[in-house]
Amino acid sequence: MYLKLLHLRQFRNYVDQKVLFEAPKTILLGNNAQGKSNLLEAVELLSTLKSHRVSRDRDLIFDPEPTGQVSATVERDVGTLDLAITLRSQGGRTVALNGQSLRRHLDFLSVLNVVQFSSLDLELVRGGPEHRRSWLDRLLVQLEPIYAYILQQYNQVLRQRNALLKQIKQNGEISDSQPEELKLWDVQLAIAGTRVLRRRNRVLERLVPLAKAWHQSISGNTELLEIIYQPNVNLELPNQSLSTTPPEKIQQAFFEKLATRLIAEKQQGISLVGPHRDDVIFTINQTLARNYASSGQQRTLVLALKLAELQLIEAVVGEPPLLLLDDVLAELDLHRQNQLLEAIQDRFQTLITTTHLGSFDTQWLKNTQILSVKAGQIHPLNSCS
Numbered sequence: 001m002y003l004k005l006l007h008l009r010q011f012r013n014y015v016d017q018k019v020l021f022e023a024p025k026t027i028l029l030g031n032n033a034q035g036k037s038n039l040l041e042a043v044e045l046l047s048t049l050k051s052h053r054v055s056r057d058r059d060l061i062f063d064p065e066p067t068g069q070v071s072a073t074v075e076r077d078v079g080t081l082d083l084a085i086t087l088r089s090q091g092g093r094t095v096a097l098n099g100q101s102l103r104r105h106l107d108f109l110s111v112l113n114v115v116q117f118s119s120l121d122l123e124l125v126r127g128g129p130e131h132r133r134s135w136l137d138r139l140l141v142q143l144e145p146i147y148a149y150i151l152q153q154y155n156q157v158l159r160q161r162n163a164l165l166k167q168i169k170q171n172g173e174i175s176d177s178q179p180e181e182l183k184l185w186d187v188q189l190a191i192a193g194t195r196v197l198r199r200r201n202r203v204l205e206r207l208v209p210l211a212k213a214w215h216q217s218i219s220g221n222t223e224l225l226e227i228i229y230q231p232n233v234n235l236e237l238p239n240q241s242l243s244t245t246p247p248e249k250i251q252q253a254f255f256e257k258l259a260t261r262l263i264a265e266k267q268q269g270i271s272l273v274g275p276h277r278d279d280v281i282f283t284i285n286q287t288l289a290r291n292y293a294s295s296g297q298q299r300t301l302v303l304a305l306k307l308a309e310l311q312l313i314e315a316v317v318g319e320p321p322l323l324l325l326d327d328v329l330a331e332l333d334l335h336r337q338n339q340l341l342e343a344i345q346d347r348f349q350t351l352i353t354t355t356h357l358g359s360f361d362t363q364w365l366k367n368t369q370i371l372s373v374k375a376g377q378i379h380p381l382n383s384c385s
């Protein structure tokens, strides 16, 4: 897939800016706070309908305008597709595909696939479990857009169950119906939670071998990466893998864990059981990467994950996704930069932000369009060679 044209209107610090992508690689060059990451954020929004930086649309709109718009033309094997998102500061965005407004936002999600890599991704290794959960969830939405709906359902149930537990914590059980109500939410939580858990497990089963192979290659066969999914509702399955476990059995495990945590949940007024508490553990040569890996090793790990994501999305979707490198290339040493370059070649359209060109290998400048970004305005600096 190829992002041909991006049009930003009243988006972040862009008033009205068209960008034509004319090469497999595009470098966005500019000083700090000029709008480089904002542009990548617009591409992320077109792909996932989410920004990893903010949750309110108001923050994405050029301050103080009431609306903003991001639109794009994407070339896919099936033909050319036009995407448009209209944001409103009061909320209630609309999305359109080929000029037709879409009622189901899900239909928008499978058009443009991206893998993002920014310095924030190091949090995948050293940050809290919420980073790893949201990474897995974002990947899942790209692979199976229906997962966005599954996750939304789970979060809805979770919110409502939490509200009830909070009431119980504050006021005690004031009516006979509350325990019954809680049981109803338990059932919903177990059903929706099982769906989330099985899909997270499934995506990791496919991603792990790819990431391990990349990691081995980047580390020159000196390091062995292990990635272990650690669901909060854990099943003791000596002879059975989670993927072949029937959903009913996982739901049963949910109920058993819920029963053991019931008193604590009422005391704390919050749900303590479910995939909102899952984690993913990374080890390198059998030691915990989070605590022991050097920053170089952490970078290798994240790079291996990103390369695996590219490969997996390409395999599932059938077309190479875009790669967004936000301020990250300069942080990789020459060896890792070259591994990345070799892996993407000219097959994966890549957008790269940087503050200066001297910070990475000149190999990256081949077949590359360079755009200057200054105070929300974009100008070409070269005709690509």
Ligand SMILES: Nc1ncnc2c1ncn2[C@@H]1O[C@H](COP(=O)(O)OP(=O)(O)OP(=O)(O)O)[C@@H](O)[C@H]1O
Pocket (backbone or CB within 6 Å): 011, 012, 013, 014, 030, 031, 032, 033, 034, 035, 036, 037, 038, 039, 058, 059, 060, 061, 062, 063, 327, 353, 355
């Ligand atoms: N809603 C908004 N309305 C107007 N301007 C905004 C809005 N949101 C962000 N900005 C402006 O956008 C700029 C930040 O741009 P961006 O995050 O893309 O920086 P960058 O060029 O990637 O820089 P760095 O190299 O520091 O990452 C800031 O000047 C900020 O004030």
